[in-house]
Amino acid sequence: MALTSYGDPAGCKRYIFYRKRSFMNIKTNSNFHNIKETYLFSEIASRVRRYSAENPEKVLIRLGIGDVTLPLAPVVVSAMSDAAQEMGRGDTFRGYPPEAGYEFLRQAIADHYRDNNAEIKLSEIFVSDGAKSDLGNFVDILGANDVLIPDPVYPVYVDSNLMNGNIITLIKGSRENGFLPMPDAIGEKKAYVIYICSPNNPTGAAYNGEQLAAWVNYALETGSLIIYDSAYEAFITDELPHTIYGIEGADKCAVEICSFSKFAGFTGVRCGWTVVPEGLVSDDGTSLNKMWFRRQSTKFNGVSYPVQRAAEAALSKAGMHQCLANIDYYRRNAAMIADVLDRKGIFYTGGKNSPYIWLLCPDNMGSWEFFDKLLNEAQIVGTPGEGFGKAGEGYFRLTAFGTAENTAEACRRLESLL
Amino acid sequence: MALTSYGDPAGCKRYIFYRKRSFMNIKTNSNFHNIKETYLFSEIASRVRRYSAENPEKVLIRLGIGDVTLPLAPVVVSAMSDAAQEMGRGDTFRGYPPEAGYEFLRQAIADHYRDNNAEIKLSEIFVSDGAKSDLGNFVDILGANDVLIPDPVYPVYVDSNLMNGNIITLIKGSRENGFLPMPDAIGEKKAYVIYICSPNNPTGAAYNGEQLAAWVNYALETGSLIIYDSAYEAFITDELPHTIYGIEGADKCAVEICSFSKFAGFTGVRCGWTVVPEGLVSDDGTSLNKMWFRRQSTKFNGVSYPVQRAAEAALSKAGMHQCLANIDYYRRNAAMIADVLDRKGIFYTGGKNSPYIWLLCPDNMGSWEFFDKLLNEAQIVGTPGEGFGKAGEGYFRLTAFGTAENTAEACRRLESLL
Numbered sequence: 001m002a003l004t005s006y007g008d009p010a011g012c013k014r015y016i017f018y019r020k021r022s023f024m025n026i027k028t029n030s031n032f033h034n035i036k037e038t039y040l041f042s043e044i045a046s047r048v049r050r051y052s053a054e055n056p057e058k059v060l061i062r063l064g065i066g067d068v069t070l071p072l073a074p075v076v077v078s079a080m081s082d083a084a085q086e087m088g089r090g091d092t093f094r095g096y097p098p099e100a101g102y103e104f105l106r107q108a109i110a111d112h113y114r115d116n117n118a119e120i121k122l123s124e125i126f127v128s129d130g131a132k133s134d135l136g137n138f139v140d141i142l143g144a145n146d147v148l149i150p151d152p153v154y155p156v157y158v159d160s161n162l163m164n165g166n167i168i169t170l171i172k173g174s175r176e177n178g179f180l181p182m183p184d185a186i187g188e189k190k191a192y193v194i195y196i197c198s199p200n201n202p203t204g205a206a207y208n209g210e211q212l213a214a215w216v217n218y219a220l221e222t223g224s225l226i227i228y229d230s231a232y233e234a235f236i237t238d239e240l241p242h243t244i245y246g247i248e249g250a251d252k253c254a255v256e257i258c259s260f261s262k263f264a265g266f267t268g269v270r271c272g273w274t275v276v277p278e279g280l281v282s283d284d285g286t287s288l289n290k291m292w293f294r295r296q297s298t299k300f301n302g303v304s305y306p307v308q309r310a311a312e313a314a315l316s317k318a319g320m321h322q323c324l325a326n327i328d329y330y331r332r333n334a335a336m337i338a339d340v341l342d343r344k345g346i347f348y349t350g351g352k353n354s355p356y357i358w359l360l361c362p363d364n365m366g367s368w369e370f371f372d373k374l375l376n377e378a379q380i381v382g383t384p385g386e387g388f389g390k391a392g393e394g395y396f397r398l399t400a401f402g403t404a405e406n407t408a409e410a411c412r413r414l415e416s417l418l
Numbered sequence: 419m420a421l422t423s424y425g426d427p428a429g430c431k432r433y434i435f436y437r438k439r440s441f442m443n444i445k446t447n448s449n450f451h452n453i454k455e456t457y458l459f460s461e462i463a464s465r466v467r468r469y470s471a472e473n474p475e476k477v478l479i480r481l482g483i484g485d486v487t488l489p490l491a492p493v494v495v496s497a498m499s500d501a502a503q504e505m506g507r508g509d510t511f512r513g514y515p516p517e518a519g520y521e522f523l524r525q526a527i528a529d530h531y532r533d534n535n536a537e538i539k540l541s542e543i544f545v546s547d548g549a550k551s552d553l554g555n556f557v558d559i560l561g562a563n564d565v566l567i568p569d570p571v572y573p574v575y576v577d578s579n580l581m582n583g584n585i586i587t588l589i590k591g592s593r594e595n596g597f598l599p600m601p602d603a604i605g606e607k608k609a610y611v612i613y614i615c616s617p618n619n620p621t622g623a624a625y626n627g628e629q630l631a632a633w634v635n636y637a638l639e640t641g642s643l644i645i646y647d648s649a650y651e652a653f654i655t656d657e658l659p660h661t662i663y664g665i666e667g668a669d670k671c672a673v674e675i676c677s678f679s680k681f682a683g684f685t686g687v688r689c690g691w692t693v694v695p696e697g698l699v700s701d702d703g704t705s706l707n708k709m710w711f712r713r714q715s716t717k718f719n720g721v722s723y724p725v726q727r728a729a730e731a732a733l734s735k736a737g738m739h740q741c742l743a744n745i746d747y748y749r750r751n752a753a754m755i756a757d758v759l760d761r762k763g764i765f766y767t768g769g770k771n772s773p774y775i776w777l778l779c780p781d782n783m784g785s786w787e788f789f790d791k792l793l794n795e796a797q798i799v800g801t802p803g804e805g806f807g808k809a810g811e812g813y814f815r816l817t818a819f820g821t822a823e824n825t826a827e828a829c830r831r832l833e834s835l836l
Contacts (some may be wrong), residue, residue, distance in 0.1 A: 024671065025609030025641025027561030028700040032709055035716075067513035077506035080724065081499035087686060088495035095485035095685040129547050129688075129719070136717025137555075140581065143445030159716045163558065191443030223443025253442065267513040268505060270547075270722045282446040291450055298453075298577045299554025301547070304688045304725050306498065 031165040038155060040387035044371070051375055060375075061410045063337075063398045064383045066201065066356075068265040070329060072310075073322035076264060079313035083306035097302035100293060101127025101273070105308045108315040109273055118245035124277050124289060126296055127303050127311075131231050131259035131272040136160040137299070138227060138255065138274070141291040145225075148192035150181055152202055152388035152395070154229070157195040166193075172391045175360065179203040179349045180211060183218035191222045196244075197229040199236060202388045202397045203358040204350015206240050212247050219253035225280070225288075226254035231272075234263035234327050236353045251277040255288070262355070264314035264323045271303055271311045330355050333407040334400035340411050344418045355400040358385065362418060370396050378413040449583040456573060458805035462789070469793055479828045480799045481755075481816045484619065484774075486683040488747060490728075491740035494682060497731035501724035515720035518711060519545025519691070523726045526733040527691055536663035542695050542707060544714055545721050545729075549649050549677035549690040554578040555717070556645060556673065556692070559709040563643075566610035568599055570620055570806035570813070572647070575613040584611075590809045593778065597621040597767045598629060601636035609640045614662075615647040617654060620806045620815045621776040622768015624658050630665050637671035643698070643706075644672040649690075652681035652745050654771045669695040673706070680773070682732035682741045689721055689729045748773050751825040752818035758829050762836045773818040776803065780836060788814050796831035 044064060052060065072080075086092035100106070106125040113120040128134050135156050144166060149157045151170040161168055171186065173179035179200065186192075196215060199206040207215070219226050228244040236242055243258075244250045256275040260266035280288040313319045331352075338351030341359055348359035361370035367384030374380045374396075385395030400407070462482060470478065490498075504510035518524070524543040531538040546552050553574050562584060567575045569588040579586055589604065591597035597618065604610075614633060617624040625633070637644050646662040654660055661676075662668045674693040678684035698706040731737045749770075756769030759777055766777035779788035785802030792798045792814075803813030818825065 023641065023699050023701050023703065024643055025701055026563045026611055026643045028702065028704045028706065028709060029559050029561050030702070032559065032704070032712065035712065065513075069511070069513065071508050071511040072502075072505045074506060077502055080502040080505075084490075084495055084498040084502060084724070084728075087490045087498075088492060090489050093487070093489040093683075093686070095483075095487065097686055097688075129722075132719040133717060141447050141450065143447055145444045156716060163713070163716070193444055223441065225442055225444045265511075267719075268511070268515055268723045270515075270719065281441050283441050283443055284446065284448070285441065286446045286450070288446065291446060294450065294453065294455075295581070298574060298581070299551060301550040301685075301688065304547075304722055305686045306502070306724065307722050310502075 029163065031163050034162045035159050038387070040384070044381065044383065047372070047375065048381055058379050060379050060381055061402065061406045061413075062381045063402050063407070063410055064381045065401060066399055067267050067401060068262065068326075068330075069401050069403070070265055070326045072265055072269070073314065073319055073326070075313045075316060075318045075322060076310045080269075080306045080310035083309035087305060094305050097305055097308065099297040099300055099302050101125065101303060102305070102308050105312050108312045112315050113243065113245065116242050116246065118243050120245065120275055121278065124275050126274045126276065126292060127308065128272050128274060128296075128300070129270045129303055130261065131229065131257050132156055134257045134272060134274040135227070135229065137295065138257075138292070139164045139166070140295050140299070141288065142193060142225075145193045146190065148186065148194045148224075150195065150197070150200070151390060152179075152385060152392035153195070154197055154201045155388065158389075170389070170391075173200075173203060173205070174391065175347055179205040179358065180207055182211060183214055186218070189222060191224045194219060194224050194226045195229065196226055197231070199232040199350070199354040199356075201232065202356055202383070202385065202392070204354030204356035205358070206236060206238070206353040208239075209241050209247065212241055212244060216244070216247045216249050216253060220249050223283070224253065226250070228254050228256045230256055231259040232262055232354055233258065234324070235331065235355055237331065238353055240353060245275070252279045255280065260311050260314055263327070264311070264319070265326060266311070266314070269307055269310060271307050329404065330400040333402060333404060336407055336411050337398055337400065337414070340414045340418070343415075346418065357398045357400070359396050359398065361394050361396050364394070367393060367396055374417070378410070378417045380410050380413060447581065449581050452580045453577050456805070458802070462799065462801065465790070465793065466799055476797050478793075478797050478799055479820065479824045479831075481820050481825070481828055482799045482801045483819060484817055485685050485819060486680065486744075486748075487819050487821070488683055488744045490683055490687070491732065491737055491744070493731045493734060493736045493740060494728045498687075498724045498728040501727035505723065512723045515723055515726065517715040517718055517720050519543065519721060520723070520726050523730045526730045530733050531661065531663065534660050534664065536661050538663065538693055539696065542693050544692045544694065544710060545726065546690050546692060546714075546718070547688045547721055548679065549647065549675045550574055552675045552690060552692040553645070553647065555713065556675075556710070557582045557584070558713050558717070559706065560611060560643075563611045564608065566604065566612045566642075568613065568615070568618070569808060570597075570803060570810035571613070572615055572619045573806065575645075576807075588807070588809075591618075591621060591623070592809065593765055597623040597776065598625055600629060601632055604636070607640060609642045612637065612642050612644045613647070614644055615649070617650040617768070617772040617774075619650065620774055620801070620803065620810070622772030622774035623776070624654060624656070624771040626657075627659050627665065630659055630662060634662070634665045634667050634671060638667050641701070642671065644668070646672050646674045648674055649677040650680055650772055651676065652742070653749065653773055655749065656771055658771060663693070670697045673698065678729050678732055681745070682729070682737070683744060684729070684732070687725055687728060689725050747822065748818040751820060751822060754825055754829045755816055755818065755832070758832045758836070761833075764836065775816045775818070777814050777816065779812050779814050782812070785811060785814055792835070796828070796835045798828050798831060
């Protein structure tokens, strides 16, 4: 592998004196200039650093992260290490995986949908390295459309569309609509690419069947495409749809992007999937399913075999049991926090059907003002709502991904602070 | 996880009667209409199926695939399964990885470059799930440039640029230039985004230092960007550069995309990396390094932790030793095939510095004509050259990724056939 000297190195060096400029003459994607640099988490980090430096004796409780903390389920670990061993034996080694995912995993995902009363063909399922990749890359197969995105929301929807130069219309979440904006709030009734995240990140609010049906109806009526992000569906406890395909007609207007990250704790393992129904046909008669397959088989080479075996294990009977036990642990944390806010009469969304609690900052405090108060007076680190969009100003996100002990202690501190 | 009934299902159903059309009103990426559907491998598969059905007693030898066949190195397997176990314990579990890769792996890659006499900063290294993803996604940060691509070549360069609507100029490889086209063959001397794959897929031809320096010089002189695909560098045996950063000035004009797929047999594990030097600045003063980081942190969420540990192990002293032993195995296969062609006086490129042998079809046969002859008379499956571009017509690709026994038998058959 060592770089060996080649022919006449001097012969190479003499060329560089032709260098005429310090810039290249190639064009970059100018749409990148329209993306805001997000300083949210670096600003949080620096305020926390400063506080800890000044108060080395204080113990902080971090309820800001959206990342899981419990270890992987035992069946998942075994499946992944067994698959790694398989890759080390000549008779069981596997090379390039199918771009859309191994049939064993797509079958497990299809069976999972069937358990949820939704019929999805294997040819409609595309396994990927995570929901973020698919959410970001899906714009590759779309043209210049008007895009409708709820505010506040997971920043990837906005940024990936800005990178493609698309026109974005924000639809505002608020206390009035319980952070569940509905189609009747849309100004101009026309075809949009509509992003829906339910249960929502960051608000934890989740649409019920009738509300989702209203969105599906709007899409069918206007010829819109819904990109449905169901990454948090495993946290649903109320009688709400776990998939948009539980709504009749969704297979004619909606793509669904889901993930093993929150359900099975795969944030560090990386696996998700996208459903592109064969019934999705664009205005020029193009099949979105065929386009997405072409995109994926051109710009993607499939998911690691051990990771796909791990994902299959998470969907097995034992896997579901072990993964849902972890989900229940986080749910109990969320409930503890929600109880405090209930007793204090503070408005919030989430807390159930979601690992997130989205609360109105007390006494009309700003997001950052409340961040500093929580940090200084209760040593709790959360996330200012305005980091998720303008409509998040004055709101604050706490997460249920801490340990039960820390969450309980945080609740005691909140009890006395609020 | 079960989809529970919600509120009033009838309330949902009534909406769908608003459905007005069978098509959506959203626009898709019309550039996809310019991409040729590739029937190469499906056509190969169907001809092989037909032949096997008619000749069930015949034993086929497959030298068509570009996929590795030897199992992973033992140290790689241990590292991957150990990391899987870590993910199952609370004290060693890891959530979201850094988008650009863990420092331990970027450090191992930087050390690897240092061994090759190239100084690369950690901030210039971006770990990914494979070279194909990066080659396909890199166009995201580029604008509408003239693109220069050698012919024949790995189809991803052409397809991913067509998807973005870029204008492509092909630069022809031929027997005359040994399938190593040089800048002097460029019609209009101007700034291009230039794709270079060396050692080349499919021809196996590899540029020497002076030839690469000529390309670097052209790029520096015109302000072009070189996208250098070094996925096959581990197969280099002659005194040739293993990285374009062995050429002075390359850090001002070249991105390098490399992979663990061929070096460590990671085609089924999925890991690669891209180097974007901080010295790459576009005409409007934009840093390509910053843009790529923004693209990756928006549309990608990092590589699986066990996979990154496996990749780190492949670059360890023991890993290099075990991986290069596999490379040597393939090299001996390539040499066997090359020997036959040498004795028969058949023109070819590759066979050394590459797992590929790219040969001129004897007796002016067409690629598919020779494919049928090899299949029918020697029961050998290869790949017709025209599958890699117009300049591949009349050429044929054999690979060294078979077993030593099958390759030896194939050589005996070629010996008597040619």
